[in-house]
Amino acid sequence: MSGALLVGRTALLAKLETSFDVPANPTGALDALLIDNCIYDPDFKTLERKFHKPSLSPNPIRVGRKLGKVKFDVEVAGNGLVGASPPRWARLLKGCGMLETLRAAPSSSPVLPVGMPSSPRVSWATSGTLVPTAPVVYIIKVATGGSSGTAKFDITAADPDLDAPQTAVAATSGTAVDVGTKGLKCTPTWTGSLVEGQAWVVALMPAGVTYTPRSSDFESLTLGVYYDGGQHMITGSFGTMTMKANAGEDAKMSFEFTGRHVDYQDAPLPTTIFEDQPLPPIFENAKLNLAGMQPVADAFTFDAGVGLAERSSVNADDGFLGMRIVSRAPRMGLTPEAQTVAEGNLWELAEQGMIAPFSTRIGNSLGNCVHFWTPGAQVTGMPYRDKNGIRNHEMALALSSLTGAGDDEYFIHIC
Incomplete structure (x- = not known):
């Protein structure tokens, strides 16, 4: 006996493609993700046929290129594994134009400038146990020029x-500086004064996996x-991806993917084997820091701001060659309490x-x-906004790169 399709009986499978637009054939055993609010939104181009004629009756349409959009949420959580073992949902970040870097041992980021680069330019090398x-x-920060x-x-x-904190640390070109007490050494090289x-800013990270924006070789x-x-x-x-973390709650990432629509068909729900993972961490003790300040904020948001464009070709099926990442404008938001100078x-x-x-961080357990x-x-x-009678700000921030190499305007490290 047939019946209605139940909203709760939904499965999402996601797999990276070896070749662009060639079906990767995801399976329930290896590619099932725990998701919520999953919506499939078809986007078909309707080709209207208009003519001058005595009758006002419309003419049959044709259907051109066919896109599909999938929107869903995932919990921000690790998989309980310490080291370079990304959780299964992290493959979605790669599909949002991010580069995955596996770090089997503790490592550091590049040393990056804070504020607009000024003269003299300083190059940095990192080392240490x-x-x-x-x-x-x-x-x-240069305390004494x-x-x-x-x-x-x-x-x-x-x-x-x-x-x-360390103060009045000697700065000698070509000589390593001990940065903190966790073994990191940074060597500046410059000429002039x-x-x-x-x-400059540098991050020291335990073993894990890091995601940074990329500008080519998208997956x-x-x-x-x-x-x-x-x-x-x-x-x-x-x-593209957005993330929202409210104080005292678990954080969520919301994804929206666009690709070529494959004709709908009947199919049983796959037998899914989900990845083992601990309960999602609560956004607490977040160590949120902006410009050296620790404002009282009740929420943090991030928007990867990935821009997509359709590629048209007369030599392709439906005249549609596929989607392409063409831009990004990452930004974030905070809701800090208003405070005195x-x-x-x-x-x-x-x-x-x-x-x-x-x-900031979500969770504090490796x-x-x-x-x-x-x-x-x-x-x-x-x-300003009123938050339970307390004056807060709705702070919006844009993220940008300050280096010639680029692709370093944000870092997401899962450990």
């Missing part, structure tokens, strides 16, 4: 609980959506267009921790 127990971001051997650095951890206020996905007896499939899909000058960030480092940080956040708006 690294022993971090948690991700930690360090800010290296001057030439090699005269200049001094102040070095602070964004999370003061993870490492003590450092200027007071110049600053596409085949997605299968099963609605209690029916199958929707898209191939050659790329997507003495507590930390949030308004200076907006008034001066300052470029500031930001970091195997179930997601760390987000950026060297280059700029406030683009901070209107």
Whole structure:
């Protein structure tokens, strides 16, 4: 006896494609994801046929290129494994134009400038025997300007609980500086005189996997959506991601993928084997830090801002060659309480267009921790709002790269 298709009986399979737009044939045993709010949204181009004729009756249409959009949410959580073992859902980040870097041992990020680069330019090398127990971001700032051997650095951890501050550290070109107490050494090289206020940021990370934006060699996905007896499939899909973390709640990532629609067919729900994973971490003790300040904020959001475009070709089926990632505009949002200048000058960030480092974490246990940080956040708006009678800001921030190489405006590290 046939019946209605139940909303709760839904499965989503996702697999990276070896070749673009060639079905990857995901299976329930290896490619099933735990998801919520899964929506399949077809996007068919309707070709209207209009003629001048005595009758006002419309003419039959034709259907041109056929796209499919899949929207869904996933929990932000690790898989309980310590080391370079990405959770299954992280393949979705690769489909959103991100590069995956497996880190079997503790490692550091590049040393990146904070604020607009100023003269003299400093090149940095990192080394050392690294022993971090948690991700930690360090800010290296010129406290005393001057030439090699005269200049001094102040070095602070964004999370003061993870490492003590260092002051008046000798700055000598070509000589390694101990950054913190977790084994990290950073060697600056420059000519001329450092200027007071110049600053850089570097992250020290436990073993895990890091995702950063990329500008080429994008990886596409085949997605299968099963609605209690029916199958929707898209191939050659790329997507974008938003993340929202509210204080005292578990964090969610929302994905939207667009690809080539494959004709709908009847299909049984696949036998799914989901990845073992711990309960999702609560967004608490987040060590949220913006420009050296720890504002009281009740929410953090991130938008990867990936832009997609259709490729048309007269030589392709339906005249449609596939989707392409063509742009990105990452941005984030915070809802900090309004505060005095003495507590930390949030308004200076907006008034001066300052470029500031930001970091936070979701979870604090290895195997179930997601760390987000950026060297280059700029406030683009901070209107007031009323939050339970407390004055807050709706702070919007844009993220940008300050290096010639680029692809370093944000880092997501799962450990």
